[in-house]
Each structure stands twice: as C-alpha cells, then as structure tokens.
Amino acid sequence: MIPNQWYVVLDAAEVSKKPLGVKRFGVDMVFWRDAAGEIACQVDKCCHRGVRLSLGEVKGGCIECPFHGWQFDRAGQCTLVPSNGKNARIPKKFKVQSYPVREAFGWIWLYWGEVEDEQTLPDIRYFKTLQDPRFRSGTFQELWPVHYTRSVENQLDVTHLAFTHAKTIGNPKKPIVDGPLFDWIDEDTMRFFPVTQPDVGNVAKKADEIDMSKVRGFLDFRFPNMWQLCISEKFINFAAFVPVDDEHCITYIRVHQRFFPVPILGDWLVSVMNIFNRRVLGEDRRMVVSQRPIRSELEMDELLVQGDRPITEYRRRRQELKDAAAEGRAPSSIAGKTNGPKDDDGTRSTTAMEEVLAGEDTTA
Ligand code: FES
Numbered sequence: 371m372i373p374n375q376w377y378v379v380l381d382a383a384e385v386s387k388k389p390l391g392v393k394r395f396g397v398d399m400v401f402w403r404d405a406a407g408e409i410a411c412q413v414d415k416c417c418h419r420g421v422r423l424s425l426g427e428v429k430g431g432c433i434e435c436p437f438h439g440w441q442f443d444r445a446g447q448c449t450l451v452p453s454n455g456k457n458a459r460i461p462k463k464f465k466v467q468s469y470p471v472r473e474a475f476g477w478i479w480l481y482w483g484e485v486e487d488e489q490t491l492p493d494i495r496y497f498k499t500l501q502d503p504r505f506r507s508g509t510f511q512e513l514w515p516v517h518y519t520r521s522v523e524n525q526l527d528v529t530h531l532a533f534t535h536a537k538t539i540g541n542p543k544k545p546i547v548d549g550p551l552f553d554w555i556d557e558d559t560m561r562f563f564p565v566t567q568p569d570v571g572n573v574a575k576k577a578d579e580i581d582m583s584k585v586r587g588f589l590d591f592r593f594p595n596m597w598q599l600c601i602s603e604k605f606i607n608f609a610a611f612v613p614v615d616d617e618h619c620i621t622y623i624r625v626h627q628r629f630f631p632v633p634i635l636g637d638w639l640v641s642v643m644n645i646f647n648r649r650v651l652g653e654d655r656r657m658v659v660s661q662r663p664i665r666s667e668l669e670m671d672e673l674l675v676q677g678d679r680p681i682t683e684y685r686r687r688r689q690e691l692k693d694a695a696a697e698g699r700a701p702s703s704i705a706g707k708t709n710g711p712k713d714d715d716g717t718r719s720t721t722a723m724e725e726v727l728a729g730e731d732t733t734a
C-alpha cells in the first residue's frame with residue numbers, strides 16, 4: 371500500500387446510522403454515522419473484550435458495543451462504561467483506534483498513513499469532469515480475489531481490448547496499439563489515449579507519430595486508486611480500486627451520463643449502461659483472477675511491450691511514491707512528463723475533448 375494518501379474506500383450510500391463492518395487494508399473496520407450524519411471509522415474490535423463493534427448500534431454521537439454497552443465517540447475514545455456508572459472516570463487508554471475518514475463526492479475516503487494532526491491532512495481532489503450537475507450516475511461493485519494493483523493495471527491495459535473484449539468494447543480487427551500517448555497531467559494523475567489500428571503490415575506507431583486531431587476519448591488514472599474513462603463529455607465511467615486485503619480488491623464503477631439528464635429516463639439509461647459495464651468487467655475478471663503473481667511490482671517476471679506503457683508508468687510511479695514515503699522525503703516531480711509531441715511552448719497540444727472537459731479539479 372502506498373502510505374499517506376486518501377483512498378476511496380466505500381460508496382457513501384453504503385454507510386448509514388447502522389454500523390457497517392468491512393475489511394479495508396487488511397483491517398476489520400467499522401464505519402458509522404453519528405446523529406448529525408458525520409462519518410466515523412474505527413477498528414472493528416471493542417477494547418473491552420474484543421467483540422465486533424459493528425454488531426452494536428449508534429446512540430447519539432457514539433457507537434455502543436452490544437456485549438457490555440461501552441460507548442465510543444467518533445475519535446474512538448470510550449465515553450461510557452455502564453458497569454462502572456455513568457459518572458465514573460474513564461481512563462484515556464480506554465480507546466479503539468480510529469481512522470481519518472471524510473465523505474466527499476458521493477464516496478467515503480480514508481487517509482491511510484501517519485497522522486499527527488487530522489487538521490493538517492491534504493485536501494481530497496476529485497475529477498472536475500464528474501462535477502457537472504446534469505449527470506445522472508449509478509454505482510456497482512465487484513469483489514475480485516486479486517491484489518488491487520492487478521485491478522488498477524487491468525484498466526490501464528490497452529492491448530487486451532481486441533482480445534478480452536472482442537465482443538464488447540474491443541475491435542478484434544484492430545489489434546495494433548499506437549503509442550499509447552501518456553501525459554502526467556499533474557503529480558498524481560496520468561492521462562493516456564487508447565488508439566488502435568488494423569494490422570495491414572504496419573507496426574505500432576510511436577506516441578509522437580499519432581495524429582491526435584482524430585483522437586477523442588481518454589483515460590485518467592489518479593493515485594492512489596481512482597480512474598476515469600472519458601468516452602464523451604456526456605458519458606464518463608469512474609472507477610475506484612479499493613484494497614480489501616493483500617488478496618482481495620473491490621472495484622467500484624460509477625457511470626455518469628447526461629444524454630438524458632432527467633430522473634426516470636436518465637436513471638433507466640444508467641442501469642442499462644451498468645449492465646453493459648458489468649459484462650465488460652466480467653470479461654476482464656476471467657483473465658485478471660488468473661494472473662500470477664496476484665500482486666504486481668515494478669521488478670517482476672513479465673515481458674512488457676510498447677502498448678503496455680501506461681502499466682509501466684504506473685508501476686514506476688507507484689514504486690517512487692512508496693520509496694519516498696519510506697524514506698520520509700517528497701516524491702520526485704512527474705507532472706508534465708509525456709511521450710507525446712509538444713508544442714513550441716513545451717506542452718502537449720490537447721485534443722478537442724480535453725478542451726471541452728478542461729478545468730480545475732474540485733477539492734474537499
Ligand atoms: S466487549 Fe465491548 S463492551 Fe465488553
């Protein structure tokens with residue numbers, strides 16, 4: 371896991387006043403909301419005698435363990451030991467570990483890493499493209515028995531389209547992958563462009579040979595676990611790759627469409643799109659759960675080719691972020707790195723769709 375990052379961990383709609391016990395980062399956690407709807411997260415284990423707090427219930431601003439009624443506030447501090455009396459002093463060490471969590475953009479985010487002061491944590495950034503209020507959206511999730519790095523890389527893989535998805539989003543007549551052109555649009559986000567061609571004796575073009583005026587869609591991967599596929603300005607798929615433990619990952623897919631920006635018809639279209647998305651993800655699943663090893667690393671026994679460049683870029687950056695965290699230093703700068711052609715001012719010329727979707731990301 372890359373430490374010191376905000377991870378998407380749940381769909382916000384999954385957390386209610388009823389405590390929710392789930393595993394994330396290999397830890398059994400309980401998520402709940404207090405009376406004001408504020409989110410909280412603790413280790414799902416009572417510090418009294420080890421019962422799962424997720425079996426309990428929320429009372430006012432606290433979660434109550436069902437075994438002997440101890441209560442804990444959002445910071446995990448015990449506030450009541452009924453057998454001692456409500457006016458009895460409670461030692462500071464009567465506490466369950468809590469994690470910094472926030473609700474933003476319809477997701478629950480958890481900061482995984484060293485936290486001295488929650489007030490000084492960085493902002494959460496979310497793709498600007500998804501902020502259009504006309505979007506109707508719908509979410510589904512799938513649990514796969516793989517390390518989350520494999521799920522991420524599956525969505526960075528351009529060369530599988532003609533094969534794995536020959537019956538859906540891929541074109542078996544276009545196996546050649548030009549580029550892919552990639553561009554680190556900021557320190558955490560890699561954009562890349564899937565361009566495929568028929569094989570009529572040609573070989574894959576280098577990224578700087580691609581005629582970008584004909585390219586429309588693009589994909590963004592943002593560390594640590596977010597991705598978006600911008601098919602058009604009216605149709606965007608978002609994904610979050612949520613680490614459950616070292617051998618399991620939940621992929622959340624949220625489709626956004628504004629062909630019909632209205633409730634009933636719009637939501638019907640969203641469900642149809644997600645039926646299709648599930649089918650596409652099912653095609654991936656067969657392949658990805660069979661990959662060995664189940665976790666990907668920068669140095670591993672695989673032979674990557676030009677078309678795998680987004681995967682190589684991901685592995686390199688992931689390693690750098692992990693190394694930097696381990697060494698207590700800032701990661702090297704990567705924003706602006708691209709294999710694409712550059713304008714006179716040294717920046718890559720953007721496509722028409724990028725122009726339409728350009729803008730500042732939203733923070734929370
Ligand atoms: S085990 Fe939770 S109150 Fe006793």
Ligand SMILES: [Fe+2]
Nearest residue numbers: 524534535654
């Ligand atoms: Fe796929």
